[in-house]
Amino acid sequence: MRSRKNRKELPALGVVKDIRIDIKSLVEYCISQGLLDTNLYGDINVEHYPLMKDNNIPPPHFNTNKGMQDFTIANSYCKESFFKEEEAEFLQSEKYKQLYLTEFDSSKRSKKLSLHETNIFERSRRLNPEHPSYLPEADEYNYGIRNSLVCGEIEKVLDCFKASLTRVRFANLDANFKLKPHLDYDPSYVTRYHIPIKTNKDCLVCVERGGKIIKRHFPADGQVYFLNTGLKHWAENNSNENRIHLIVDTKSQEDLYSLQNC
16 A cells, blocks of 8 residues: 655645546535535534524434534643634634534544643654553544435545545635635545635635735536645635535545546
C-alpha cells in the first residue's frame, strides 16, 4: 500500500478524476427526502434541538447530530487548539450548520471523556490507539457508522469512494457569511473531499499556502473536490443564497491517486 501524503506533499485544492457523481439525481433525491431543508441542520455542539411545530418532538434528522457532541468535547478543550479560543465561535454559529450521515461506533465508547483542558501533545496522544491516553471519542476514525439517512442516491455516492469513510455530513454556509481561517487535521490522518450540492459563483473555498491566498469556486458539477485541511483554510459565501456541500472524510488516500490540481 502506498504511503500517505501529508499537507506539504499535496496540493492546496484538487479534483478527483476517477469519481463522477450524478449530481442531478443526487440533488433531486436530497430534495425529495427533505435533506436540503436547513431548518433541520444543527451545530454539533448544540444540546437543545428545535421542536417540530405539530407534535413538539425533535425532527428525526436532528438525532443524527447528537452523537457528534462527544467528538466536539474530546477535541475542543485544548489550550493550543487548531484555532484561537476567541475564534471558536465561528464553528458554533447558526450560520454554519451541519447534518450528519455518520455517527460514533458505540462499541468503542470509553469512560474517559471529560471537559478538562489539554495541550496539543496530549491531543495527539488521544489519537494514538497504542498510547495509554488514547480516547476513542477523539478519534475521527470511530465516526464512520452510516446512519439511517444513508440510502438511495446518497448511498451510491458514498460507495464511489475506495477509501473507508469516517465523518460524512451536509454543511450549510449561510448567505453573506465567511468562516474564519483555521486548521484541521493533516491529510495524512484524515483526507477531506467536498461535493457541492447547492452553490453559485460567489461561494469560494480559500486556502493560504506560503503567504499566497488561493480562492476557488467549486461548482455543483458532479465532481469531487479535495481540500488540504492541513493548511489554513476557510469558506466564503459572498452571495444572497445559502451554500450546501456534502463533506466526506476518509481514513486513507486511495481516492487521491487520480487527483489533479484545480
